[in-house]
Amino acid sequence: MFGALCALLAACLYAALAGFVIPTQRALIMLGVAMSGVLLRRRFPPSQLLAAASLAVLVYDPLSVMAAGFWLSFAAVAVILLAMQGGRTDTTVIYKWGYLQWAIALGMLPLMLVMFQQVSLVAPLANMIAVPVFDLLVVPLTLFGVLLLGWLPGAAAGLFFKLAAGLLQLLWWALTFLADLPYTQWTQAAPPAWALACAIMGAAMLLAPRGWPVRWVGAVWLLPLVVVRPPAPIAGEAWFTLLDVGQGLAAVVRTQSHTLVFDAGPRFGSFDTGEAVVEPYLRSTGVRRIDTLIVSHGDNDHIGGAESVLRAAPVGAVLSSVPERLPAAQACASGQTWNWDGVEFTMLGPDEERFKRDNDNSCVLQVRTRHGNILLPADIEARAERRLIERWGKRLHSEVLVAPHHGSKTSSSPEFIDTVAPRYVLFPVGYRSRYHHPHPVVTQRYADRGIAMYASPESGAIEFRLRATGLETAAYRQRHRRYWYAD
Structure with missing residues (x-):
């Protein structure tokens, strides 16, 4: 229970540093719902926690359904939960991290095409590099710098900021290199609603746990996403x-x-x-x-x-x-x-x-x-x-x-x-x-x-x-x- 309270307090402080922008507010509410199970000493299935978090966000901000970030954030968490079910324990951390990025790219594919009509083909590799750099290096260094501003002279605290800035420059160079590679982006017309439903079903089947029968059929369900074209004029129109x-x-x-x-x-x-x-x-x-x-x-x-x-x-x-x-x-x-x-x-x-x-x-x-x-x-x-x-x-x-x-x-x-x-x-x-x-x-x-x-x-x-x-x-x-x- 003490750990859950500390996690909520740290999340509130981090959200305050970020200015309580809308995505941060949603993340804070989601974390609060998840920690409520710990505080109440009850074990909730992940699907119920996700549903409760989405309900809490909608009660707080009903118009958040109009923002792409609402759908992307909750869909990403749902994909992660689905991909981690029945995961193997005899694999390395690097393999699990790589599989997770592939699963997120596949699971988010239908939603990305609907919202943006384009998908980055190098996003899994970019996330494999960028997420650890941010989570394990840049954010901790920045937070240490903020904490030390009140205890040490500005130059000493600024050292952490300089290290974080240097890491961001290196990361930016790597991401720019990936973005400049040819054929790194797939552009596709927005799919109709029925093709989107088929694609979601196909992605869910491909991400199902090992042992799920005929998982490969999910690839067939993804085909309408690729082959269906939007309506167009005929000759003379x-x-x-x-x-x-x-x-x-x-x-x-x-x-x-x-x-x-x-x-x-x-x-x-x-x-x-x-x-x-x-x-x-x-x-x-x-x-x-x-x-x-x-x-x-x-x-x-x-x-x-x-x-x-x-x-x-x-x-x-x-x-x-x-x-x-x-x-x-x-x-x-x-x-x-x-x-x-x-x-x-x-x-x-x-x-x-x-x-x-x-x-x-x-x-x-x-x-x-x-x-x-x-x-x-x-x-x-x-x-x-x-x-x-x-x-x-x-x-x-x-x-x-x-x-x-x-x-x-x-x-x-x-x-x-x-x-x-x-x-x-x-x-x-x-x-x-x-x-x-x-x-x-x-x-x-x-x-x-x-x-x-x-x-x-x-x-x-x-x-x-x-x-x-x-x-x-x-x-x-x-x-x-x-x-x-x-x-």
Whole structure:
């Protein structure tokens, strides 16, 4: 009992040093539940302790189920408990440690693919090195340094910190070497729910104790995780997704065998939506190559994430109205056209005669299928809209329109709306943006014409599928309802 109390006290002190961050709070609660069995002098099965710990964490923080760390931490503990059942006693410590890392990698595989669509193939080896260094060397040295700060001069206590820092530098070099090796990461589209269930069953069978009948069948249960591919358009169809990147624009158009990305959203310091939004979306849909990246113009809310998108996947061609700001880019120009899988892509602007305002020189793309059209006019305003009407006339008609310039009052002129005559208009705007987009005057123009409106803050990512059966639409927040979403 005394040992359990000391363990809880030490854990509380360690959590305090860590600032009681959310993962530390969960670990502390889990430890408290586990030690309660010792304090109560009762022996609980590990599965009951794990269930009680998860219940306690959810009572303390119900929204923790929305965090990946909640599922990863409890799943990892469950895998360890399963892998250690019926373990052999005649093996070495190194063998047991290596087997445990392999078991964790296998057991966490389905969850990692669902959450991140990628798995590190060198993670078991990296953990075999990193975990002992942290647990046996870095953390004790750091704690000794903290304890000695109040007893010895700063230089003496600092010696422990320097030793810990030196070990971390060596560890960082080793981990960087492993990460830089080729073919160390497996990327796979997010599996459907039934494939995830099969994979969990397969992993559990492979990790079952020795003597479990036909454990090898677990490998068969893992196959759907590898061979099942997400749905994709057929010839002649175009699937269009307007991603939610806040006050900015990023859209993806997919045909049967090609992918186009139109703009990449904003960048703020070290954070950009190209890495945080566009790249995960492409992974989740199984896209491994971008055939064309179009960056409409040079404003941050359109070009900010372009570098991350270029790093995320091989890119066949880059078109932009500011090609000098992107590697190997070509200028977009009115009249450029190409055909993918029965879907026609046409650049409607800019013309050779440029406007003074950069917004009006944005790349304007129309996607034409036999099932309907999509128009992406980027940030053009009324003057450029008039020129489009003069040159293209009724050709501008499209079922789906991404509102010019996020629905600002300087765009979406009545003549332009009447010429395009869309069924749906999409507003890629930020929640309570300081620009106050879309402007009420603009939304009233669309409403007066009976045009259905979607805005990013209320809808999240918006998908349109132009198919022979009709125009299908779905908004992320409608498909994934949460009680904190505003109606």
